[in-house]
Amino acid sequence: SNKCETFPLATRLNIVCVGLSPDGSLAILIDEEGAALLVSLIGKCVIHHFYFHKPVHSVSFSPDGKKFVITKDNVALMYHAPGKKREFNAFVLDKTYYGPYDETTCIDWTDDSKCFAVGSKDMSTWVFGAERWANLIYYSLGGHKDVIVACFFEENSLDLYTISQDAALCVWHCDTELDGLKPIPPKDATREKNAEKNDEEFLEEPKGEEIRGKANPNEQETRDKVKYSRVAKYFFNKEGDFNNLTSAAYHKKTHLLVTGFASGIFHLHELPDFNLIHSLSISDQRIASVSINCTGDWIAFGCSGLGQLLVWEWQSESYVLKQQGHFNSMVSLAYSPDGQYIVTGGEDGKVKVWNTSSSFCFVTFTEHTSGITAVTFTSNGYVILSASLDGTVRAFDLHRYRNFRTFTSPRPSQFSCLAVDSSGEIVSAGSQDSFEIFIWSMQSGRLLDVLSGHEGPISSLSFNPMKCVLASASWDKTVKLWDMLDSWRTKETLILNSDVLVVAFRPDGKELAVAALNGQITFWDHENAVQTGSIEGRHDLQMGRKELDKITAKQAAKAKSFTTLCYSADGQSILAGGLSKFVCIYNVKEQILMKKFEISCNFSLDAMEEYLDRRKMTEFGSMALIDDGAGGEEGVAIPLPGVKRGDMSFRHFKPEIRVTCLRFSPTGRSWAATTTEGLLIYSLDSGLMFDPFELDIDVTPSNIHKTLRQKEYTMAIVMAFKLNEKKLIQEVMEAVPSNEVDVVCSSLPDLYVEKVLEFLASALEISCHLEFYLIWAHKLLMLHGQKLKTRSVKLLPVIQFLQKSIQRHFEDVSKLCEWNIYNIKYALAISQQRGMKR
Numbered sequence: 076s077n078k079c080e081t082f083p084l085a086t087r088l089n090i091v092c093v094g095l096s097p098d099g100s101l102a103i104l105i106d107e108e109g110a111a112l113l114v115s116l117i118g119k120c121v122i123h124h125f126y127f128h129k130p131v132h133s134v135s136f137s138p139d140g141k142k143f144v145i146t147k148d149n150v151a152l153m154y155h156a157p158g159k160k161r162e163f164n165a166f167v168l169d170k171t172y173y174g175p176y177d178e179t180t181c182i183d184w185t186d187d188s189k190c191f192a193v194g195s196k197d198m199s200t201w202v203f204g205a206e207r208w209a210n211l212i213y214y215s216l217g218g219h220k221d222v223i224v225a226c227f228f229e230e231n232s233l234d235l236y237t238i239s240q241d242a243a244l245c246v247w248h249c250d251t252e253l254d255g256l257k258p259i260p261p262k263d264a265t266r267e268k269n270a271e272k273n274d275e276e277f278l279e280e281p282k283g284e285e286i287r288g289k290a291n292p293n294e295q296e297t298r299d300k301v302k303y304s305r306v307a308k309y310f311f312n313k314e315g316d317f318n319n320l321t322s323a324a325y326h327k328k329t330h331l332l333v334t335g336f337a338s339g340i341f342h343l344h345e346l347p348d349f350n351l352i353h354s355l356s357i358s359d360q361r362i363a364s365v366s367i368n369c370t371g372d373w374i375a376f377g378c379s380g381l382g383q384l385l386v387w388e389w390q391s392e393s394y395v396l397k398q399q400g401h402f403n404s405m406v407s408l409a410y411s412p413d414g415q416y417i418v419t420g421g422e423d424g425k426v427k428v429w430n431t432s433s434s435f436c437f438v439t440f441t442e443h444t445s446g447i448t449a450v451t452f453t454s455n456g457y458v459i460l461s462a463s464l465d466g467t468v469r470a471f472d473l474h475r476y477r478n479f480r481t482f483t484s485p486r487p488s489q490f491s492c493l494a495v496d497s498s499g500e501i502v503s504a505g506s507q508d509s510f511e512i513f514i515w516s517m518q519s520g521r522l523l524d525v526l527s528g529h530e531g532p533i534s535s536l537s538f539n540p541m542k543c544v545l546a547s548a549s550w551d552k553t554v555k556l557w558d559m560l561d562s563w564r565t566k567e568t569l570i571l572n573s574d575v576l577v578v579a580f581r582p583d584g585k586e587l588a589v590a591a592l593n594g595q596i597t598f599w600d601h602e603n604a605v606q607t608g609s610i611e612g613r614h615d616l617q618m619g620r621k622e623l624d625k626i627t628a629k630q631a632a633k634a635k636s637f638t639t640l641c642y643s644a645d646g647q648s649i650l651a652g653g654l655s656k657f658v659c660i661y662n663v664k665e666q667i668l669m670k671k672f673e674i675s676c677n678f679s680l681d682a683m684e685e686y687l688d689r690r691k692m693t694e695f696g697s698m699a700l701i702d703d704g705a706g707g708e709e710g711v712a713i714p715l716p717g718v719k720r721g722d723m724s725f726r727h728f729k730p731e732i733r734v735t736c737l738r739f740s741p742t743g744r745s746w747a748a749t750t751t752e753g754l755l756i757y758s759l760d761s762g763l764m765f766d767p768f769e770l771d772i773d774v775t776p777s778n779i780h781k782t783l784r785q786k787e788y789t790m791a792i793v794m795a796f797k798l799n800e801k802k803l804i805q806e807v808m809e810a811v812p813s814n815e816v817d818v819v820c821s822s823l824p825d826l827y828v829e830k831v832l833e834f835l836a837s838a839l840e841i842s843c844h845l846e847f848y849l850i851w852a853h854k855l856l857m858l859h860g861q862k863l864k865t866r867s868v869k870l871l872p873v874i875q876f877l878q879k880s881i882q883r884h885f886e887d888v889s890k891l892c893e894w895n896i897y898n899i900k901y902a903l904a905i906s907q908q909r910g911m912k913r
Contacts, residue, residue, distance in 0.1 A: 077396075079434040084121050086112060089679040094134035094143055101157065105131045107679060109147065113157055113165050123157065123165040132180050137188040142169060142205060144191055146179035151193045153205065174201045174213055174288030185228045186327070189256055192235060194223030200237045201288060202303075209257040211301045213288035218245045218305055227325035227332075229347075233301065236346060238334065242311035242320040246347055251301045309349045311342060321361045326371040331389075333374050335362025341376065343389055353392070357385055398436060401425060405749035407449050407736040412456045413879040414742040416473075419754055420447025426461045426471065431745075431756065432840070432883065440471050442478045448491050453499035453517075462493035462504045470502075470517070482515045485522070494536035496543060501559065503545060505533025512536065512547055514563070524563050528555060535577040539601075541584035546601070548575035554589055556601055567604045571597065576638055581646040582871075586663075588649055594636040596651060598663060610666050612637060612651060615659045619682035621731065622699035628685045639736050644743030644872040652734035656683060658748060674734060675752050681729040699729075742879060743872030770797050779803065783810050789822045796830050804834055805842075813850055820854040828859045829866075833873050839880035845888075852877060 088106040095102050101122075105111045109127035114120070129147045136143045136156060144153050151172040157165035175195035184191045190211065192202045200223055202214040221241035228235055233249035311334060312318050319337040325346070326333075332344045339359050343352040360380035367374050373395055376385045382400035387393075401421030408419045417429045424443040427436045445465035452459055459471045466487040470480035488506040490513075495502050501523070502515045512526040512533060531550035538545055543559035544566065554569040573593035580587055586607070587599045594613030599606050616635055620628035637651040643660075648669060652658040658672040678684070691698040732751050739746045745758030774797045782791040788811045795807040808831075811819055823831065835852050842848060856863070863870055 077433055077435060081434075082114070082119055084112065084114060084119075085676050086110060087676065087678050089677065092131060092134050094136055094145075096136050096143075096156065097138055097140045103134050103143065105134060105145070111166075125166045132178065133182050135182040135184060135191075137184050137191070137205065138186055139188045141188065144182050144184075144193075146182060146193060149173070149175045149177055149179060149195070149197075151179055151182070151191075151201075151203065170284045170286060172201075172203045172213070172286045172288070174203075174215065174290075175199060176290075180223055181225050183225075183227050185233065185253060186231050187253055189253060190228075190233065192226045192228065192237075194226045194237065196222045198223065198239065199290065200226050200235070202233070202235065203286065203288070204256070207259050207286075209259050210251065210299060211256055212286060214301060214303060215288060215290050216245075216247055216303055218308065219243060224320055225323035225325075227323075228327075230327035235303070236325065236332070238320060238323050240319050240321075242318060242334075242336070244309045244311070244332075244349065245305055246307040246309075247303045248306045249301060249303050256301075307347075307349075311336075319361075322363060322365045324365040324367045324374070326367045329371040331367065331371055333365050333367060335365045335376060337361040339378070341365070341374075343374075352389070355387075357387075358383055399439075400436075400753060401427065403446075404730070404733075404751060405735060405754060406447055408738055408747055408749050408754065409451045409459075410738050410740050410747065411452045412454055412741055413875055413882055414740040414744075415879045415882065416452075416456075417738075417747055417754065417756075418450045418452065418459050418461075419749060420450040420461050420463075422446040424463065424465070426450060426459065428459065428473070429754065431740075434756075438473075438476050440469075440476075440478060442469055442481075443467070448489075449493035449504075451493055451495055453495055454497055455499055458499065458517075460493060460495055460502060462490040464489045464507075466490070468493060468502060468504050468515070480517070480520050482513075482520060482522070484509075484511075484513050484525075492533060492536045494538045494545065496538045496545075496559070497540050501538075501543075503536055503538075505536050505547060505549075507532045510549070510551075512545075512557075526557055526563055528565055529553070531574070534575060537578045537580050537587075539580050539584040540582060544601070546578045546580065546587060548578040548589065550574040552591075554578055554587070554599075567601065569599055569601070569604060576636060577640050579640045579642060579649075581642050582644060583646055586646070588640055588642065588663075590637040590640050590651065592636050596637060596640065596649070596661070608663070608666050610661055612659060612661070612668075615657065615668055615671065616653055616655045617657055617685070618655050619684055619732065620687055621682045622687065622691075622697055622729065624687075639734065641737050641739050641746075643739050643746075644741060645869065650737045650739060650746060652737050652748060654682075654731075654733045656732045656734075658734055658737065672757065674748065674750050674755065675732055677732075677752065679729065680751055681731040683732055741872065742876035744876060774798050776800075776803060779807065783807060788815060788819045792819065792831070793824065793827055796827055796834075801834075801837075805838060808834070808838070808851070809844065809847070813847055816850050816854050817858075820851070820858050823855075823859075825859070825862060828855060828863065829870055829873055831855060832870075832877060836873065836877040836880050839877070839884065845884055849881070852881070 086104060086106040087110060088108055090104050090106055092105050093102055100117055102114045102116055103111055104114060107130060109129050109131050111125040111127060112121050113123040115122050127147055132146045134145045141156055142153055143156050144151055153170045155167040155169050175197050177195055177197035179193050179195050181194040182191055188205060190202055190204050192200055194200050198219045200216045204211045219239040221239040224238050224240050226237045233251060233253060235247040237245045320334055321337050322335040324333045330346045332346050333341060335341045340354060340356045341362060342354040345352060357376060358378050358381055360378045362376055363379040364377045372388055374387045374389055381402060384398045386396040388395050401423050403422035405419045405421045408417055410417055415431060417431055419427050424445055426440040426447060428438045429436050443463040443465055445463050447461050447463050449462045457473045462468045468482040468490060469478050472479050482502060488509045490504040491507040492505045500517050502517055503512055505512050510529045510531060514524040516523050529549040529551055533547055533549050535548040545557045546554055548554050552571050552574055554575055555565050556567040557563050558566040571591050573591040575589055575591050577590045587601045588596060590596050596610040596612055597606055598608040618628045618632040618635055635654060637653045639652050641650050647663060649661050649663055656674050658674060659668055660670050662669050730751050734748050734750050736749045745756055747756045774794050779791055779794045791807050795804045832855060835848055839848050
C-alpha cells in the first residue's frame with residue numbers, strides 16, 4: 076500500500092535502539108541516555124516509561140516473547156517481557172549477567188529461547204543460559220582482533236557465528252544439541268532458592284539473580300559442560316583492504332548473511348560455506364543498520380549519514396523502496412494548488428516532491444549546483460520553479476520529470492527569493508548581491524525586465540493572487556509594490572522602521588502582511604498604503620539558549636524576529652515562525668495569539684532549553700566545548716599530535732532547532748513546516764470528535780433512523796449533519812437511492828450544501844463507492860453552482876479538497892483502464908494473426 080505513518084509520541088533525545096516483540100504488538104524505544112518507552116503498536120500509545128540510567132547498546136525480545144535482554148556497560152540484563160497479564164510494573168528484572176570486561180554491543184537468541192549470546196567491545200562473545208542449565212551457565216568465546224559487531228545462532232542449534240568490525244567471521248561448533256541442555260537437579264535449585272529468600276528479607280526491592288562469568292574458568296568448573304570449537308574463520312576484505320564492517324543481519328531459514336560496510340558496500344553470503352551471492356554499493360556513507368524480512372526475500376538498509384532507507388529484493392536485484400531525505404537542512408517548501416503534493420528545497424541543492432497522502436518522496440531533481448533558497452508551484456500544478464544561490468532559476472515539469480527551462484541574469488547573481496504570478500506566465504526572482512529584481516517570461520524563457528530601486532538585498536517577493544501587482548521586501552526598510560500592467564512602475568513604497576524579512580498577500584489579495592527585523596508583523600491595506608494593524612510577536616518566539624551562547628536566552632530574544640509568514644486558506648489567521656522551536660498562529664482581525672505549536676521536544680538538538688544545564692558547567696567552562704574521545708562508532712580518535720587514526724577535521728556539533736519555512740495547504744485542512752527535524756505536516760483530520768451544529772432535542776440517532784425508514788432523505792441528511800457524527804452521516808448518505816440523489820440535492824438548504832461537499836471530499840479519499848459519491852458531487856455542483864460561486868473565496872478550500880480526492884482516483888483508475896485497453900488490443904492483434912500465414 077506504500078503508506079508511511081508517524082507515531083504521536085516522542086522521546087526526549089534521539090532514539091538509539093528499538094526492540095520489537097515477536098507478535099508485533101509491542102516495541103521498546105530507548106534514547107541516548109537510556110530512557111525507554113514501552114509502546115503499543117496497535118493503539119499507537121505509550122504504555123510505560125522506564126529509565127536504565129546508562130546508554131543502552133541493543134535490546135532484543137526472546138522468540139517466545141516472555142523475556143527481553145538489554146545490553147548496557149559491560150552487563151546484560153534480562154527482564155520479564157510485559158505480557159498478557161496486566162501487571163503494574165511492566166519492566167521486572169529477572170537476571171543480571173556479568174562477564175565481558177568492556178561494553179556489550181549485540182544480542183541474539185536461540186530459537187527456543189533457552190540461551191542467548193552477547194557480543195562485546197573486548198573482542199569476546201559470551202553465551203548465557205536464559206535459565207540455569209546444569210551444563211551451560213556461561214561460555215566465553217574469543218578468536219577476534221576487533222570489536223564484535225554481531226553474533227548469530229544457527230537455526231535450532233547452539234552453533235554460533237560471530238562477526239567483528241575488522242570484517243572477520245568465526246564459525247563455532249557446539250558439541251551439544253539444544254535438547255541436551257539439562258536443568259539443574261531439584262536439590263540444588265531449592266538450596267539456591269532458600270538462600271535467595273533470606274537475602275530478599277533485607278532488601279527493599281527484590282533484585283534479580285546475578286550470574287558472574289569468568290573468561291578462563293578452572294578445570295573443575297568446565298567438567299561435563301558444553302564445549303565450543305572454532306570450525307572456520309573467514310575474511311570479507313580482500314588483501315590490503317581496510318574496510319570496517321558496521322552492521323550485519325542473518326536469516327536462519329535460508330542461511331543468508333547480509334553485511335554492511337563503512338564505505339556503503341554490502342555483501343550477501345550463504346553460510347556455513349561462506350559463498351558470496353553478490354555485493355553492491357548503495358552509497359558512499361556507512362551502512363548503519365541492516366534487517367531481513369521474515370521470508371528472507373527483502374533486505375532493508377539504513378544509512379544514517381544521508382538519511383537513506385532502502386529495501387532491496389536480492390533475488391531479482393531490484394529496489395522495492397528507496398527513500399532519502401535532504402542531506403543538509405530543508406530551506407523552503409510549497410504546496411501544489413490541489414494540496415496533493417509538497418515540493419521542498421534544501422541546502423544540498425536538491426528539489427524533492429512529496430505525496431501528502433502517502434508521505435513518500437517520488438521525484439528528486441538534482442540540476443542545481445548550490446543551495447536552494449525558494450521553491451514554488453505554478454497555478455496549474457504541473458510546473459515547479461526553484462531559485463538557487465548558483466545564479467539560476469529552473470523550471471521542472473511534473474509530467475516528464477525534467478528541467479525544461481533555466482532562467483539566468485545577465486551578470487551572475489545569487490537569487491534569494493522567488494515568485495510566480497497567478498497565470499503562471501511571469502517569473503520573478505530577487506537578488507542578494509545586486510539589489511535588483513529580475514522578471515522572465517515562462518513561455519519564451521527571455522528576460523523581460525530588471526527592476527531596480529531597492530538599496531539593500533531583496534529578502535522576499537510575493538505576487539498578489541488577484542491582480543498583477545508584485546510586492547518586494549528589502550533590507551533597506553521598505554516594501555515596494557510594482558504594477559505589471561503599468562510597465563513595472565513603482566506604484567507604492569511602504570516605509571517601515573526596521574529591515575523587512577518577509578511579505579505575504581492574503582489569499583483574496585486585499586491585505587499584505589510584513590514581518591520585520593524588530594519582531595513586529597504589520598498588516599497593510601496596500602490599495603491605500605495605510606497600515607491596518609500590527610502584532611508584537613517577539614515574546615511569543617521564546618528563544619532557547621545554545622550551549623555555546625555567552626548571553627541568556629532572554630537577552631538573545633531581543634534580537635530575534637519572525638523569518639517566515641503565511642496566511643491560512645481562509646485568510647482569517649496567520650502562521651509565523653523563526654529561529655526557535657515554536658510556530659505561532661495569530662488571529663489577524665483581533666491581533667491575538669491563538670495557539671503556539673511546539674515543533675519538537677528533542678533535546679539532542681541545540682537551543683531547546685531556556686537555561687543552560689548547570690551540571691555541564693565546570694570551572695573551565697561548558698562541557699559542551701570538549702570533544703568526546705572516540706566519538707561514537709566512527710572511531711574518531713582525539714586529534715592529538717602524531718595520531719594517524721581518525722579525521723583531524725572532525726567536530727562534534729549539535730544541529731540547532733529552527734523553522735525555515737511555513738505554508739498553509741490550499742485545502743485549508745493542514746499546514747506544513749520545514750524544520751531542523753525535517754518536513755512536518757500538521758492537519759485537522761484527527762479521530763472522532765463530537766462537534767454538533769445547530770443541535771436541538773429531537774435530533775437523536777434513533778430519530779434519524781426513523782426518518783430514514785420513512786424515506787424522508789433530505790430531512791435525515793440535515794439531522795445527521797446537525798449531530799455531526801461521521802459514521803452516521805455516511806450511513807444516511809449511502810442509504811439514499813442513486814436515482815433520488817437529484818431530488819435530494821435540489822431540496823437541500825444552502826447552508827448544508829458546503830457541509831455535504833466537505834463530507835464528500837473526505838469520503839472519496841477512503842470509500843470504495845466511487846461512482847455513487849461522484850454522482851452526488853456532480854449533482855450538487857450542477858444545481859448549486861451559481862450560488863456557490865458568490866461565496867467562492869470562502870468555499871475554495873473545500874472545492875480544492877474535493878478536487879484533490881477526485882484527482883487521485885482519476886490517476887489510479889485511468890492507469891488501470893489504459894493498461895486494460897492495451898491488453899485487449901494486444902489480445903485482438905494476436906487473434907487476428909492466428910489465421911494468417913507467417
